[in-house]
Amino acid sequence: MTQILAIDQGTTNSKAVLVDDGGGVRAIGSAPVGVTHPRPGWVEQDAELLWSSVLAAIERCLALVDTADLDLAGVALSTQRESVVAWDRRTGRPLGPVIGWQDVRTAAWCRDRTGPDDDELVRGRTGLRIDAMFSAPKIGWLLRESAVVVSPADVRVGTIDSWLIWKLTGGERHVTEAGNASRTLLYDIVDLAWSPALLELFGIPAVVLPQVLRSDGDFGVCHSVPGIRDGVPIAAVLADSHAALYGHGCTEVGTAKATYGTGTSVMTPTASFVAGSSPVPSTLAWLTETPTYAREGNILSSGATLAWAARVLGGSVSDLLARAATVGDAGAVTLVPAFTGLGAPHWDREVRGVITQLDPDTDPARLARAAVDAVAHQVCDVVEIIDAEAATPLASIRADGGVTTSDLVMQTQADLLGRPVEVADLPEVSALGVADLARRRIGGAPTPRATGRVFRPTFDDSTRAARRDHWREQVRWLRSAPRS
The missing domain is CATH 3.30.420.40 (ATPase, nucleotide binding domain)
Structure with missing residues (x-):
């Protein structure tokens, strides 16, 4: 063998x-x-x-x-x-x-x-x-x-x-x-x-x-x-x-993946190098016989957001997610996790994180839910730019990384994106992707992409739009606030 x-x-x-x-x-x-x-x-x-x-x-x-x-x-x-x-x-x-x-x-x-x-x-x-x-x-x-x-x-x-x-x-x-x-x-x-x-x-x-x-x-x-x-x-x-993109089998225009780690990478192949002023930049995905280009939005804090919230509220990330699951939403509470600034598509490295819309009824469960929502909203920010600038919107997102073990985060992602999220059955997609490329080099056969759980949106359009509008309003407020 x-x-x-x-x-x-x-x-x-x-x-x-x-x-x-x-x-x-x-x-x-x-x-x-x-x-x-x-x-x-x-x-x-x-x-x-x-x-x-x-x-x-x-x-x-x-x-x-x-x-x-x-x-x-x-x-x-x-x-x-x-x-x-x-x-x-x-x-x-x-x-x-x-x-x-x-x-x-x-x-x-x-x-x-x-x-x-x-x-x-x-x-x-x-x-x-x-x-x-x-x-x-x-x-x-x-x-x-x-x-x-x-x-x-x-x-x-x-x-x-x-x-x-x-x-x-x-x-x-x-x-x-x-x-x-x-x-x-x-x-x-x-x-x-x-x-x-x-x-x-x-x-x-x-x-x-x-x-x-x-x-x-x-x-x-x-x-x-x-x-x-x-x-x-x-x-x-x-x-x-890039290895995750390869491992997901996202080699054609119109396919996309999101890798949820410390931050999140949202990446989709393109037919050629696209230079320009888009807030979702182009990159080289890999180079074999010919180059394969892609567009990618880099989010700075995803898993790091959950880890931070768990530390502040007490307990593990698993405890945080269990607490978040006890409420249907975060209410108006919003966490914008700009701990080292904001990456794509905002590219504002001088802002810092903020929790907004606190009131006397805010409890740890809603704060935990706001951390979950923040992970999903940031991905939506990138996907919406890709959709707006592409000939055809992305039909679905293939997901991997440690955060994808949470059904709550993945369902929230599907709800806010308004499209299916296909989660890999193994979180080691990056390792499997580069192993597949190595096998091809030494003459082995490629392996088929394994499918896993699929999360489908449950929000109606008005609910999704209202929550996205609220998130955008909080981000705009943060970026326009006076800076010390």
């Missing part, structure tokens, strides 16, 4: 998923990843601890199978995206923290050091807007603040896929996958190369960056990785949201 070990490295945990040649999951191991907030708006991780979590996930996964029956044909990587790390090529030691994708320390730099012409340049080459979420401002910060003691020729910088490939290959390969590169603001997704103009804009020397490979490219072979024999190839790499 030929197997793929898919490593899914996310914001708060690392997973290792052993996938058989029919696409079935044989074993799963996971390990948590710590996240620190040394200052307001700063989000950091330790690169070595992140790598240790990957090793722990691999060990826990492979401990569940008979090693005599283990025939690894390849390793596949699905990774968190815009987070960046710098390290010394001579020692392999990190030169600073991993700066997380949620981090906003460079928001002022993006605002003050770039202008409309710069934004037009970035949109035309990358499909994205200049924002602190993306990698280039973070790379600039690391080079200025953390890597100054090392000669540029000895500095290596990359997104998390680059760091893990470096570690898996024993320091032999400094490479990245094209979809991950497309999230840096430095990679021209039409020319499929690092852009000299963008490198100059962000002050990034080309020598520190990895070589960009196609998603099913030659990423090297594993060396001295516990549990994996030397020589097993890294057969495919995808960014986690």
